[in-house]
Amino acid sequence: MSLHQRILSEVEGRILSGEWPPGYRIPFEHELTDQYGCSRMTVNKALSELVKRGLIERRRKSGSYVSFPQVQSAVMEIHDVKREVQALGLDYAYRLDERKLRKMNAADAGRIDLPAASRLLDITCRHFAGGRVFCLEERLINLIAVPEAEMESFDTVAPGSWLLGKVPWSTAEHRIKAVAASRQAAQALGIATGAPCLVIERRTWSGGAPVTSVRLTYPGDRHELIAEFAPSAAG
Known part of the structure; x- marks a missing residue:
């Protein structure tokens, strides 16, 4: 597993498990860079994917936070x-x-x-x-x-x-x-x-x-x- 995938998996796991609840501030990019010993670009790529999935949201000058459920979002099941x-x-x-x-x-x-x-x-x-x-x-x-x-x-x-x-x-x-x-x-x-x-x-x-x-x-x-x-x- 690439480092980008590892960061993505571990952050996603904390969110889905409830360890990081809605509204929780994700560590800043420079903090994750130090934690994983990687480039800022690698961290940014992982967080950008989580934004696409609707799991986190970025707030200008404030950081990234675990998203609250969006009432207007439709949830589709995976059908056979x-x-x-x-x-x-x-x-x-x-x-x-x-x-x-x-x-x-x-x-x-x-x-x-x-x-x-x-x-x-x-x-x-x-x-x-x-x-x-x-x-x-x-x-x-x-x-x-x-x-x-x-x-x-x-x-x-x-x-x-x-x-x-x-x-x-x-x-x-x-x-x-x-x-x-x-x-x-x-x-x-x-x-x-x-x-x-x-x-x-x-x-x-x-x-x-x-x-x-x-x-x-x-x-x-x-x-x-x-x-x-x-x-x-x-x-």
């Missing part, structure tokens, strides 16, 4: 696609299209935060509902965090279902986009190139270490997102 399909009352099927072991390259940098040349498992598969393609799944698995994935074929079990049963996750990030289907995605989904699609990109971490990054592409006319929420007590 198989269960999503079965909840619709449709027959579920799964098909593995490609599985390859490889090293991380420049194109992966925006998807999973790992050192260059880290070993990955790159999986492309599809989920079916009632005989039609439900979604296209493109997933990267960090083999440092999940070494046992290297021996799993994923011929009959989807990687998302497998990971949910194997690796506890501590943090997740969702990004939702509307896109026009690329030629490759259109062919996999059985739709026209340029057709509207819903894309959910999700990254998960366990104790600060990246576990997986997945891109789920759904035909736009076959999927919707529903969020349930209630007024806050202060409202």
